[in-house]
Amino acid sequence: MSNTQSxxxxxxxxxxxxxxxxxxxxxxxxxxxxGPLGLADIFTALYFDVMRIxxxxxxxxxxxxxxxxxxxxxxxxxxxxxxxxxxxxxxxLTLRKFGSRLQGHPERxxxxxxxxxxxxxxxxxxxGCGIALGMRLDKQKQxxxxxxxxxxxxxxxxxxxxxxxxxxxxxxxxxVIVDRNNIxxxxxxxxxxxxxxLKKKWESFGWxxxxxxxxxxxxxxxxxxxxxxIVEKPVxxxxxxxxxxxxxxMEQDYHWHGVPPNHEQAKQALHELRTLRGKIRGEHx
Amino acid sequence: MKDLHILEFSDxxxxxxxRVGFGTGLVKAGELDTNVVALCADLTGSVKMDGxxxxxxxxFFEVGIGEQNLVTIAAGLALTGKVPFTASxxxxxxxxxxxxxxxxxxxxxxxxxxxxAHAGLYTGPDGATHQMLEDIALMRAMPxxxxxxxxxxxxxxxxxxxxxxxxxxxxxxxxxxxxxxxTTDKTPFEIGKSYVFAEGSDVxxxxxxxxxxxxxxxxEKLFKDGIDAEVVHVPTIKPLDTETILKSVRKTGCAxxxxxxxxxxxxxxxxxxxxxxxxPAPMKRIGMQDRYGESGEPAELLAHFGLDAKHIRxxxxxxxxxxxxxx
Numbered sequence: 001m002s003n004t005q006s007x008x009x010x011x012x013x014x015x016x017x018x019x020x021x022x023x024x025x026x027x028x029x030x031x032x033x034x035g036p037l038g039l040a041d042i043f044t045a046l047y048f049d050v051m052r053i054x055x056x057x058x059x060x061x062x063x064x065x066x067x068x069x070x071x072x073x074x075x076x077x078x079x080x081x082x083x084x085x086x087x088x089x090x091x092x093l094t095l096r097k098f099g100s101r102l103q104g105h106p107e108r109x110x111x112x113x114x115x116x117x118x119x120x121x122x123x124x125x126x127x128g129c130g131i132a133l134g135m136r137l138d139k140q141k142q143x144x145x146x147x148x149x150x151x152x153x154x155x156x157x158x159x160x161x162x163x164x165x166x167x168x169x170x171x172x173x174x175x176v177i178v179d180r181n182n183i184x185x186x187x188x189x190x191x192x193x194x195x196x197x198l199k200k201k202w203e204s205f206g207w208x209x210x211x212x213x214x215x216x217x218x219x220x221x222x223x224x225x226x227x228x229x230i231v232e233k234p235v236x237x238x239x240x241x242x243x244x245x246x247x248x249x250m251e252q253d254y255h256w257h258g259v260p261p262n263h264e265q266a267k268q269a270l271h272e273l274r275t276l277r278g279k280i281r282g283e284h285x
Numbered sequence: 286m287k288d289l290h291i292l293e294f295s296d297x298x299x300x301x302x303x304r305v306g307f308g309t310g311l312v313k314a315g316e317l318d319t320n321v322v323a324l325c326a327d328l329t330g331s332v333k334m335d336g337x338x339x340x341x342x343x344x345f346f347e348v349g350i351g352e353q354n355l356v357t358i359a360a361g362l363a364l365t366g367k368v369p370f371t372a373s374x375x376x377x378x379x380x381x382x383x384x385x386x387x388x389x390x391x392x393x394x395x396x397x398x399x400x401x402a403h404a405g406l407y408t409g410p411d412g413a414t415h416q417m418l419e420d421i422a423l424m425r426a427m428p429x430x431x432x433x434x435x436x437x438x439x440x441x442x443x444x445x446x447x448x449x450x451x452x453x454x455x456x457x458x459x460x461x462x463x464x465x466x467x468t469t470d471k472t473p474f475e476i477g478k479s480y481v482f483a484e485g486s487d488v489x490x491x492x493x494x495x496x497x498x499x500x501x502x503x504x505e506k507l508f509k510d511g512i513d514a515e516v517v518h519v520p521t522i523k524p525l526d527t528e529t530i531l532k533s534v535r536k537t538g539c540a541x542x543x544x545x546x547x548x549x550x551x552x553x554x555x556x557x558x559x560x561x562x563x564x565p566a567p568m569k570r571i572g573m574q575d576r577y578g579e580s581g582e583p584a585e586l587l588a589h590f591g592l593d594a595k596h597i598r599x600x601x602x603x604x605x606x607x608x609x610x611x612x
Contacts, residue, residue, distance in 0.1 A: 108394075109393075109394055116360075116393055117392045117393040118388070119388065120388050123385050123388065123389050126358045127357050127358070127360050127364070129354075129358050129361060130357070130359060130361020133346065134362045134365025135365060137367070138366075157353065158351075158353040158354060158357065161348070161349075161354035165349075165354060
């Protein structure tokens with residue numbers, strides 16, 4: 001299989017994941033739309049190419065660890081896990097329902113394959129630091145920890161406490177991916193609480209920083225591969241993503257940050273995603 | 286003289302800070318189990334983690350002045366099978382990082398050990414900001430958390446060793462100043478158990494942490510007053526040993542609770558809830574009466590805020606009278 005062929009297949013998986021997200025959120029009647037859609041390409045890259053995982057054995061001792069620090073984006077993780085075979089896709093429609101394993105925010109004890117419990121923002125990176133330290137104490141050199149954070153989440157002080165800690169102990173088995181989609185609940189990040197110059201901030205804390213297009217799967221894979229190869233510092237990947245990516249009327253509109261589509265909107269969104277799927281093979285030809 | 290089967294009160298009791306017991310217990314726990322790790326927030330000597338840091342430098346992590354980071358890094362370590370002990374002043378941990386403890390330790394169900402040092406009025410001259418009095422209430426409200434307050438350094442050491450073997454998140458509060466050593470190596474300790482330190486039939490004094498020593502002193506004085514007090518020491522405030530406590534209050538018919546913490550949400554509340562639902566009886570809560578502390582020497586503060594043997598004795602007389610009026 002050529003590299004182009006495999007990228008096409010991954011892009012198609014990302015469309016499947018986006019379709020799942022729309023269906024789940026419509027059915028749930030609540031939840032976040034924009035963030036999960038924007039993260040679909042990063043999650044596809046992590047679960048289907050980069051991470052050493054075994055969906056049939058979620059507690060495999062050699063596995064890589066992924067922590068979703070911005071827990072409200074968990075629909076993308078559930079959709080990706082179902083796509084990878086951790087559980088049946090039919091279960092996705094139980095999202096946020098009473099008795100479901102798919103809680104509104106991820107809970108480790110509810111669903112095998114989730115590595116932590118999150119939702120309150122800012123604590124994923126420090127938990128990632130702890131896991132990276134634990135792996136080092138156990139001399140597990142092959143394993144790697146990935147932490148996905150939001151950009152609005154970087155308003156939290158706990159993030160910067162962890163940002164100081166990881167370089168101190170040179171946690172080069174830890175990579176943080178900042179979902180730089182420029183929106184948060186009250187509006188654009190640069191209006192609510194300016195983050196720039198974000199690259200310089202992370203660099204000055206002692207991180208090696210890569211800036212990438214977070215909606216280009218091949219670029220994401222390249223960056224994650226490079227991050228693992230860089231050993232003198234922990235790596236921060238600032239991944240620029242389009243919130244609502246794949247659904248025209250949701251893209252770049254912060255109003256879609258915290259709401260689900262209704263039935264008509266979901267129908268329109270699924271139609272757009274079908275069109276996107278049709279374009280994928282055409283674009284690579 | 287009342288026959289106190291743990292001790293006879295005298296001025297000859299050794300005075301040792303409870304935190305010292307934590308420090309020695311932690312080193313022993315580290316020797317017994319290589320999975321025991323320790324994290325500190327720039328107070329290593331003060332919280333007595335220095336012994337562990339020296340003995341096991343590869344298992345000690347200095348996180349700097351960041352209590353949110355302290356417990357969340359610990360939660361990550363616990364996710365890899367480590368048993369992390371975290372220590373700072375109780376005013377900051379769990380004072381500042383309550384949500385992180387809830388989400389990443391309790392809801393995540395990993396055995397993060399939170400040590401709140403310099404708890405209570407014994408923090409003295411530092412003043413109200415550093416006198417943590419709300420920690421018992423904060424931690425009791427959290428499902429899955431074990432809440433403990435040792436009465437002396439000897440019990441703190443046993444408690445630390447027990448925590449290292451416990452697979453739940455735990456909170457232990459320890460005081461700064463030297464306090465009387467009232468137990469011995471032979472005194473039993475188990476997480477979740479309360480102990481009758483002095484038997485009596487007229488009133489039950491239910492105490493925790495540093496207040497068990499003055500509770501014993503009050504029991505001696507009460508005996509001279511003609512009141513035979515039973516002292517139940519409650520090292521584990523949650524889960525509460527309801528059996529031992531109810532058995533005692535059913536016998537005596539009235540109770541006084543004593544804690545170096547806010548009476549709202551603390552041990553006093555726990556006992557009021559227990560008795561209210563199972564065996565309503567006259568009771569009085571000794572502790573901080575919904576106020577903040579201030580600078581001063583510990584003895585001055587304890588007397589001023591009514592947390593001493595004198596006030597325990599008065600409260601015991603009060604509930605004893607209430608009980609007799611009802612008859």
